[in-house]
Amino acid sequence: MFTHPELLRIPGPTPIPPRVQQAMNRTMFGHRGNDMKQLLQNIRHSLKDVFGTKEEIVILSSSGTSALEAAVVNTVREGDDVLVIVGGAFGERFANICETYNLNVHRLNVTWGEAVNPEDIRQFLQKHPQTKAVFATYCETSTGVLHPIAEISKVVHETSDALIIVDGVSAVGGAVTKMDEWEVDVFVTGSQKAFMLPAGLSFIALSERAEQRAKENKQPRFYLDVLKHQTYLADNSTPFTPSMSVLMGLEEVLNMFSEEGLDNVYARHELMKEMTRAALKALNVPLLVADEFASPTVTSAIIEEDEADQLRAILNEEFGLTFAGGQQHLKGKIIRIGHMGYCSPAHVLQMISLLEIGLQRLGKDISIGEGVKAAQHVYITGGN
Numbered sequence: 001m002f003t004h005p006e007l008l009r010i011p012g013p014t015p016i017p018p019r020v021q022q023a024m025n026r027t028m029f030g031h032r033g034n035d036m037k038q039l040l041q042n043i044r045h046s047l048k049d050v051f052g053t054k055e056e057i058v059i060l061s062s063s064g065t066s067a068l069e070a071a072v073v074n075t076v077r078e079g080d081d082v083l084v085i086v087g088g089a090f091g092e093r094f095a096n097i098c099e100t101y102n103l104n105v106h107r108l109n110v111t112w113g114e115a116v117n118p119e120d121i122r123q124f125l126q127k128h129p130q131t132k133a134v135f136a137t138y139c140e141t142s143t144g145v146l147h148p149i150a151e152i153s154k155v156v157h158e159t160s161d162a163l164i165i166v167d168g169v170s171a172v173g174g175a176v177t178k179m180d181e182w183e184v185d186v187f188v189t190g191s192q193k194a195f196m197l198p199a200g201l202s203f204i205a206l207s208e209r210a211e212q213r214a215k216e217n218k219q220p221r222f223y224l225d226v227l228k229h230q231t232y233l234a235d236n237s238t239p240f241t242p243s244m245s246v247l248m249g250l251e252e253v254l255n256m257f258s259e260e261g262l263d264n265v266y267a268r269h270e271l272m273k274e275m276t277r278a279a280l281k282a283l284n285v286p287l288l289v290a291d292e293f294a295s296p297t298v299t300s301a302i303i304e305e306d307e308a309d310q311l312r313a314i315l316n317e318e319f320g321l322t323f324a325g326g327q328q329h330l331k332g333k334i335i336r337i338g339h340m341g342y343c344s345p346a347h348v349l350q351m352i353s354l355l356e357i358g359l360q361r362l363g364k365d366i367s368i369g370e371g372v373k374a375a376q377h378v379y380i381t382g383g384n
């Protein structure tokens with residue numbers, strides 16, 4: 001029986017480039033020696049570019065959720081009023097973390113698949129001027145919505161003294177990120193998405209304002225004390241043993257970003273989004289998210305008659321192609337296609353052509369080749 005290559009097209013973890021895989025095979029060295037200092041020195045600078053900031057990026061050796069938790073425990077404490085934008089499973093996670101620490105959590109619920117209206121945030125903050133922080137998700141991975149962080153941040157600063165804290169786990173490295181220009185106070189991401197690495201590292205950057213709040217914040221924290229990590233980082237070191245092999249891979253990922261150029265990385269993700277969406281439209285497969293708020297890293301499509309999981313099973317068994325399914329009330333109703341990280345327009349053409357076969361196997365009335373044709377057209381014309 002033919003053993004399929006793994007065609008992993010979920011919104012994380014994502015495929016790892018061979019040269020990154022190789023970099024992670026480097027012989028182990030001591031985490032307090034000069035090799036380690038050199039490695040962190042190399043990483044620190046280029047990492048800032050990916051976040052669009054001049055601030056230090058603290059690297060934690062734990063998955064993205066730990067950096068979300070770090071964002072909470074460093075900036076706010078029990079009883080503080082916070083606003084959490086909840087438009088999907090990851091907004092919900094931020095709210096859950098805040099509740100765990102007994103914050104006074106206000107949810108701004110947004111219909112799954114839609115983006116938050118920044119004016120709703122303004123109204124809330126005008127009524128609740130004591131709010132200490134607003135938590136937002138840049139790319140809501142459970143839907144594929146890219147929330148308008150620049151506008152949200154502007155409204156937060158115009159209306160209040162609250163910090164604006166952003167989960168960029170499935171966006172940073174694939175979607176334009178300008179932490180300083182957008183005046184975001186805390187930006188967080190993880191390693192296994194657009195960063196093309198295994199899970200195991202997460203990243204958190206604090207603005208000067210956020211750092212000041214962290215210094216004043218009496219909330220107990222130990223491993224997740226970002227200030228402690230910052231102190232060590234200034235000396236190209238870490239307070240605890242880091243996930244060194246993944247750091248070795250990160251150095252190579254940053255080399256790849258700089259060879260391609262970050263603007264080109266973002267343009268490639270935009271192109272893959274446009275190709276995927278054009279294909280689905282040509283196949284009359286409804287999209288969950290409107291064009292205006294569609295993420296460049298993940299696309300959700302509605303598979304009518306709740307046959308999304310059947311379609312995923314067909315594609316996985318027949319071709320080794322994995323798409324993600326829907327979460328919570330969208331379970332069985334949507335597929336989520338990851339097109340981020342180590343993914344190119346050629347991969348998009350491949351997965352669209354396989355998707356067409358899967359849809360036909362499922363008995364859907366589709367015209368084979370129409371999706372690929374639409375995606376090719378976008379590629380050739382740049383969408384014009």
Ligand SMILES: Cc1ncc(COP(=O)(O)O)c(C=O)c1O
Pocket residue numbers: 012063064065066090137139140141167168169170190199
């Ligand atoms: C937007 C978002 N936030 C947070 C997380 C959680 O990250 P992790 O699973 O690495 O803890 C994810 C993971 O899918 C995510 O997509």
